[in-house]
Amino acid sequence: MKLLAIRRLFRIQRVVIRYRLDDLLFALPLPWWLLSLRYALPWRWFPRKKLELSRGAALRLALQDLGPIFIKFGQILSTRRDLLPPDIADELMLLQDRVPPFDPELAVKLIEEQLGAKISEVFSRFDIEPLASASVAQVHAAKLKTGEEVVVKVVRPGLKPIIGSDLAWLFILAKTAERLSADARLLHPVDVVSDYEKTIYDELDLLREAANASQLKRNFEGSPLLYVPQIYWDWCRPKVLVMERIYGLQVTDLAALADQRTDMKLLAERGVEIFFTQVFRDSFFHADMHPGNIFVSTVSPWSPQYIAIDCGIVGSLTPEDQDYLARNLFAFFKRDYRRVAQLHIDSGWVPANTKLNEFEAAIRTVCEPIFEKPLKEISFGQVLMRLFQTARRFNMEVQPQLVLLQKTLLNIEGLGRQLYPDLDLWSTAQPFLERWMRERVSPKTLLRNLHSQVEQIPHLAGMTRDLLERMSQPHAKNQPLAVREPRDGWFLRLLGAGHVVAGALLATVGPLGSIGYWPAGILLVVGLYLIVRRS
Incomplete structure (x- = not known):
């Protein structure tokens, strides 16, 4: 094991102790044998001073201190208000675009190294104070010599060693879990970490992000649903990206959206429509749609248009995955549990020798109580968690290629319910899916x-x-020359x-x-x- 990875482990341990994250963990309803581990932790043997922070602030600061991988985790959690207490969700929202910036002078030096030119030679104006700062990069406002208002995104220095050590520990945990637990093997933790490794390193390449943004912009060219800023390719480099500056309201600024009389119901429904359009029509979807990356145009609040930035993480599906997901959604919402069970068997998610009747009964047991509620109150997060409880009995396997899709769907659902609490996800998605299915066989x-x-x-x-x-x-010798x-x-x-x-x-x-x-x-x-x- 590399020395850096060992040092990183001690760093994580210090952060856990400093912010008392072990107190948050042991406050959960854990099995007795896990709760007993608290007596084996040396730092809990002695009295400790009371932490002058709320639990949400402690968690946010801990994730922030631990770096980009942990900040990304906090960003995902922040959209799940139906799964988190409000005080924790409010604090984690600050991770979206309020991560402390690094030294602006260092940012200028990095930009000049990447562009091979002085800032004054490229920009007629460059704001030294960052416009926003996130886990992987920070953004400065500027103006090109040709007059366009732009933003300049620059990758944080020194991220690769930290990410590498974090991933090393994640791989160790994943391999250990697969070795010790048959249940863990069903979730393919090593494959999931491998996919995340590729995703996080891809996000460090801003040329890849620029290409993704250009593709997404073409897919929604002229659409009233989504606008993607223009990329200025002449000034894009692996660690620097220059794109059009957009002006809009952050999607979580509910007060400002209400002040301009935004149609919140239509806004939430269009978010769902954008997601399904990207997944099923284009098979190319923005997979990092947390609130810090989404704005709302101020041009037509009665017909609100989203603005998407930060396309570093995108996902795609094969035609087989698209077909499987669409059929599963239809069967799920029609309460056709036998069809859901059969689709899982046909797709290989569960072994082919699974007894269909027993699997159908297990799915019904998980899903039927949920459908006793109005559709607008159904949480996909809760459905997924309850469905995974059947894994132990039926050897259901997690498909790593769908992890990004699941994460994005949870983000969209959490955001949609935040904008419009009465959002009915199914009634919004059903017309689109029905139209897509008809077009497939046209x-x-x-x-x-x-x-x-x-x-x-x-x-x-x-x-x-x-x-x-x-x-x-081998038989050519015995054959005639011409037949x-x-x-x-x-x-x-x-x-x-x-x-x-x-x-x-x-x-x-x-x-x-x-x-x-x-x-x-x-x-x-x-x-x-x-x-x-x-x-």
Whole structure:
């Protein structure tokens, strides 16, 4: 283990002791054997002075002292007011964009090193005092020589060693959990930490963030739902990003939003619509939508438009994941628990030998009490926590590729209920999902997918032919130099083409219930073989 990681562990321990985080932990309803651990902690053997901080402030300051990974965790928690006491949620909200800035002179030095030019050569005005400061970077207002008002984002210095040591401990904890607990293995903690490692390091590359912002802007070009600031590529570097300065109200400034008579119901519903549009239409979603990254335009409060910044973390889904999620949501809200259970089995989330009736009964036990409440009172956070309680019995596995999506959905839900407490998530999402499902099987979409499949046929045929030739090489000596093609060769090629087209159509339409995609695969393979065999 690296010395830096050991030093980091002692640093974490000091912060825990300083802010009495162990008191917060042992105040929870834990099992007796965990509560007994408090007697084994040496710093609890002696009297301690009373901490002159609220529990929320202590937690916020501790996360702040521990650095970007812990600050990110606090930012996620801050949006879950239905899961946190108000005093803790209020304090954690301060982590969104009020993290203490680093030395502005150091920021200027870093910017000049990245741009290869003096600040005065690039900007006609540069505000030395930061406009905002977050866990990974801080932002300064400026004006380009060409007259555009911009903001300059610069990455905090010295983050990689700290992140590396934190991740080292997270990997140790994840591997230990997988080794000691069968339940933990179902959650794939090592895979989850690996995904988070990639995400956090990607966030340190501002060129990647600039590219993500440009893509998101194209996806919502001209949309009344979302505006993404313009990126000035000439002045973007791995650790410096220059983009259009936006003017709007922070989404959590409820008083200011009320003063301009913002339609809060429409604002909350549009937030949900933006999320589902990104996930299902574009398969490219902003995965860091905490309140510090979201503003509301002041141009038309009766038709409010969101403004999104900080696109360092984005997610995407495969068509199979999209289809699975949509079908699950429909079945879930229709209380079709058998369908939910079957989808989990078909997707591989639970073993194929799981007894469908027992799994259906377990899901019903978890979900039915929730649906006794009005839909607007249903919390996805509570649903997810209760569903994971079935993991121990049915070996349900967490899919690491969906972790970002789950986090983003929780952020959106928490934000939406904060803006409009009566938000009905399902009634807002249902029309969009129904329209998306219809479009998936529309003739236009089927033809487009078929065209895409047909374009791949020559390539697949060539690959198959090469493979068959390699397989037949050991017997090549026994074959004649030339073989006359039978008179029915054209018929076999035509038959093969028919098989390929039928297989492509079947694969485009989707799986046949529990049968899956294998009939389409058989048709494609047989068709390609007939074509290649007679070529």
